[in-house]
Amino acid sequence: MESPLSPYSHCILFTSNAFARTLSKISEPFFAELGLTTTQAFLLMSIVREPGISAGKLSEELILEPSTITRALDKMELKRLIYREYSGASTIVFAGPEGTKLEKDAAAAWGKIRLYYEGRFSKEITDRWASDLDFGTASLRNDLKP
Amino acid sequence: MESPLSPYSHCILFTSNAFARTLSKISEPFFAELGLTTTQAFLLMSIVREPGISAGKLSEELILEPSTITRALDKMELKRLIYREYSGASTIVFAGPEGTKLEKDAAAAWGKIRLYYEGRFSKEITDRWASDLDFGTASLRNDLKP
DNA sequence: TCAAGTCATTTGCTTGTACAAGCAAATGAT
């Protein structure tokens, strides 16, 4: 019989935060090597996947507040990874040449991270966790919507 | 066939962070009503459960860096919820009368949060998620240890 | 045509978390 990691180990509020913090701490160095934060890496991948994507759509896709997207794009623009254009009320975003190049490294780093945790837990298990967490997030977001 | 929430929905780095952020956003108001952050609420519960617990043990129990514990305890001490004593190299922490009283409310708020998400997802499912996330965290922390 | 409304984005401010460096007590080896 294992003693629990903590008195809160049966609470998903606690365990999901602890898990996210811990996995993030392991993953960050993979992107930091490229001079990117994790959020910036995901942004870069989204922008290369869909050139001209709007800030609002990036906010939805990454499930981050618009202001967080703005700040991250500010920093990426300063480093000439991306540039913004203003299309009516919307801001649309494109990767510059350096950004397009760096995105390949970001995607590779992301691949390494997935290999890492699939090696640690197996692909079947991590796929199920991802699916559960994705479903859980979508359900909770419905409660926040109206 | 559902379209995925995002292109990252099969990645547990992404989904665990998104889930933790979303559930935290829903939970925070329950504790904020008491003038507590989520971390402070868990700290208070730990301190009342084990009077004289050391800062280091709190750090392990909440899976947060020692410096994070220090700052949170600073704020709780300012509000006279807890007090610290210095026992050799260790700092040990006790709840004051107001802290002991407020802890009951914190525990009740925590109960409401659990009711909320168990109602949303069922107890069976949330228990399994918590157990998976707890196991995952423990495994990942082994990789960070040495 | 232009004033009000609406929507997307940005800005100002706050908070939580972390790393790195420092300090003080404890431990251990000679």
Add this chain to the structure above:
DNA sequence: ATCATTTGCTTGTACAAGCAAATGACTTGA
């Protein structure tokens, strides 16, 4: 007994993320 190392906590600094308010740009109605 003394000195070097380790352990535990705190402080300085940095940054991601969020909320709330402000801005800017289309749209609509008089």
